[in-house]
Amino acid sequence: MTTRLTVAQALVRFLAAQYTERDGERRRLIGATWGIFGHGNVAGIGQALVEYADVMPYHQGRNEQSMVHAAVGYARQSGRLSAHAVTTSIGPGATNLVTGAALATVNRLPVLLLPGDVFATRPADPVLQQLEVPYAGDVSVNDTLRPVSRYFDRITRPQALVPSALQAMRVLTDPVETGAVTLALPQDVQAEAFDWPEEFFAERVWTVRRPGADPAELTEAVQAVRAAHRPLVVAGGGVHHSRAEAALAGFAQATGIPVASTQAGKGSLRWDHPQDVGGIGHTGTATADDLARTADLVIGVGTRYTDFTTASGTLFQNPDVRFLNLNIASFDGHKLGGVPLVADARSGLHALTEALALHGHRVADSYVAEYTAGKERWEQVVDACLQAVEPDVRPTQPQVVGALDALVDESDIVVNAAGSLPGDLHRLWRARSYDQYHLEYGYSCMGYEIPAAIGVKLAAPERNVWALVGDGTYLMMPTEIVTAVQEGVAIKMVLLQNHGYASIGGLSESVGGERFGTAYRFRAGDGTYTGAPLPVDLAANAASLGMRVLRAKTVGDLRTALAEARAADTPTCVYVETETSDTVSGAPAAQAWWDVPVAETATRSSAVRARELYERHVSTRRRHL
Known part of the structure; x- marks a missing residue:
């Protein structure tokens, strides 16, 4: 049995029949489609969304980049079990997707991008908004989306949609590979009719995996934890993606190991949980960063170890520090020369907790007393600021x-x-x-x-x-x-x-840039932006x-x-x-460094002083192998 539909109509019907399932929870994979219409998609995807408005909700956007941001916000709040699609015209509409696509892929959050593309049949060349590349006839502006997409394809024939759409769904639902997925759709192909097999439109459920830990890796992980005297958990965004918060709380409570969090991992434990010591790294708390400097084992759970987390390689200063990396992605599990525990965060934490319980393992009471006192001191700092x-x-x-x-x-x-x-x-x-x-x-x-x-x-x-x-x-x-x-x-x-740009203004001042170009002010007589607001x-x-x-x-x-x-x-x-004068108390200073290179040679004293401080910090950097 076949059904004759346009490529765009077939794609919309296919997307409406895709579901995810994890732990018995079933969700629609593509919950809605955002769109701004132009000549690259109005007659294709636009018409299809009208045709199937009863099965595919539509949201009207105002900016292509911001539509991707909205889709990303939806996907994260949905635990990556449901996502949105975004359709645009060709040319500037498509290239406006690039920033949002990069954001989605960096954060490993699923979003489906459906930009229009130039004619596959090339009846007129060039068409409006077409980028002409003299050395390659098959390049369009949509190729800018290749490096920021986890999967990219250009559908130049109707038949190609079937395998490509299935690959797109595979990537969107893969907890390791997910990110921005781009299906570039030439505007003539979108409107072309084809006889589609009915199986293409059948409901399909994509199971989101929870891979368990390898026994040998788990044994090595248990040995590493048992040998540590000052272990510290670094909870990253993977804790939330896995919905492993309860498992982490159980692990922390059973072992007494304190938990610091990255920006993506904050909230993994409630702020008042006894083992929560706050954010870590350049934007972290004094408590977490002090513990990180002396930790002999850093247990990373679902973290990518970005430079803000590691204070650009200067934070973990214990000469004997080791890393145990529980991560569903092997790429991240092997970072910093760590012992990898490649598994879903929740599955891995449960396995690690159970294995340590067999040995009755728990950190020393003196260590618990130390970080508890540090947590109490930091809360006093927070009270004073807020x-x-x-x-x-x-x-x-x-x-x-x-x-x-x-x-x-x-x-x-x-x-x-x-x-x-x-x-x-x-x-x-x-x-x-x-x-x-x-x-x-x-x-x-x-x-x-x-x-x-x-x-x-x-x-x-x-x-x-x-x-x-x-x-x-x-x-x-x-x-x-x-x-x-x-x-x-x-x-x-x-x-x-x-x-003005308050953050970059402060950074500029600290690196010898003298807040140049960071204030929203009129020009003064000397040409600088130091006049009235x-x-x-x-x-x-x-x-x-x-x-x-x-x-x-x-x-x-x-x-x-x-x-x-x-x-x-x-x-x-x-x-x-807000009040920004120097006489008013603001937020506490950074508790750890961040590497922003300073001019190696300069005549202005601010830059010279900043370089001297920079070199002192750089000298403390370590490469963990």
């Missing part, structure tokens, strides 16, 4: 975080990605549930927060979702506010105005896009506005200008 004594003053950025922290419960979700907020949140936020803390820091992409919050809210419509946005990232991509308003997606946005009104801008806006001038105003926003059932923004 609490504003006077209600009638302008709040600092940490005090904005503190006002929100005091308001929310475990059902709220906070979304952030870039600027100075990730550092403040990693050190100071008290995560109350495993999925409350949604930081995209693998790619740290400005503009992610608003569209991602929409995606998170679509995946968890019953929960309050907060996009924490600085003025720099807001100006990058505010357009999906219109989508939130149109769809009635009641996200909450906290918009902080600090008149720009008279932009971001609150008015958000309101013009349809969002309800609450302005907060003081700490007291802020508390009232946040409470009002939390209770709102429409998209609502709380706008606050």
Whole structure:
């Protein structure tokens, strides 16, 4: 039996019949399709989405990059068991996907990209928006998506869709391989009819695997843990992807081993769990980083060991330190010369906990007392940063975080990605549930927060979702506010105005760049951007896009506005200008280094001093083999 459909119609019908299953939970794999239409997809995928609107939900986007961010937010909140597709026209619509695709692939989050492509039959060459490459007739702008996609194919004939679509689903549902998947669709092929086998449209369930540990690797892992006196767990994003939070809590409680978390792993344990010692690395807590410096065994669970986590190779300073890497990806399991335990995080933790229980293994009481005291000291630092004594003053950025922290419960979700907020949140936020803390820091992409919050809210419509946005990232991509308003997606946005790129301004100053080009100010007489702040009104801008806006001038105003926003059932923004003067206490300083190379030769004293400090830090770097 066959059914005659266009390629686009067949693809939409196929996607509507794909499901995932893990631990008995069945989810639709492609929950919806985002789209902006142009001549590369309007007559193909556009018509197919109209044809099958009853089986494939559609979301209208305003920017191609932000549509991918929304899809990524949805996928992460869905535990990677459900994803969204994104369709665009050819040319600029397709190339606008590249940043979002890179973000998805870096963070190993599934998203299906369906960009239009130039004519496969080449009836007119070049067509509108076609890139002509003199040495290769088969290259289009969509080839820019190859290096940022986990799977890429160009469907130049209808018959090719069947194997390609199946491969795309395999990659999207593979816990090791997942990321951005691109099927480039020439606009003439999208509209071409073909007789499709009915089997292509049958319901198909993709099982998301939980591979267990190899017995030999498990034995070596147990030996490594038992030999350690100062072990430390580094919990990464893989804990969340595996839904291994309870398994990690059981492991930590049984062994007494403290748990530090990366940006992606924060929330793996609740902030008040006895073994949780907070974030690790450059944006980490003093407690976690002090433990890391003296740890003789680092147990990485689902972490990629990025430079922020390792403090650019300077953090783990114990001469005898070893690494035990529990990771579903062999690539990550072998990092830092570690003992690999290649397995699903939850399966591996259960196996490790059970094996250690046979030996009655637990760390010394003196070690528990040490990190417990360190945790208590750090919480005092957090209290001092988050609490504003006077209600009638302008709040600092940490005090904005503190006002929100005091308001929310475990059902709220906070979304952030870039600027100075990730550092403040990693050190100071008290995560109350495993999925409350949604930081995209693998790619740290400005503009992610608003569209991602929409995606998170679509995946968890019953929960309050907060996009924490600085003025720099807001100006990058505010357009999906219109989508939130149109769809009635009641996200909450906290918009902080600090008149520039605060994070990079501070970094610039520390590396001898003298904050050049980082402030949002008029030019002064000497040509530098050191004049008065720009008279932009971001609150008015958000309101013009349809969002309800609450302005907060003081700490007291802020508390009232946040409470009002939390209770709102429409998209609502709380706008606050933060206090940034040197006389006001801000967030605690970085507790570990991060490598940003400093000019090796310079005449300006700021750069000379910065280079001297840089060389001192570089001298402490280790290569763990």
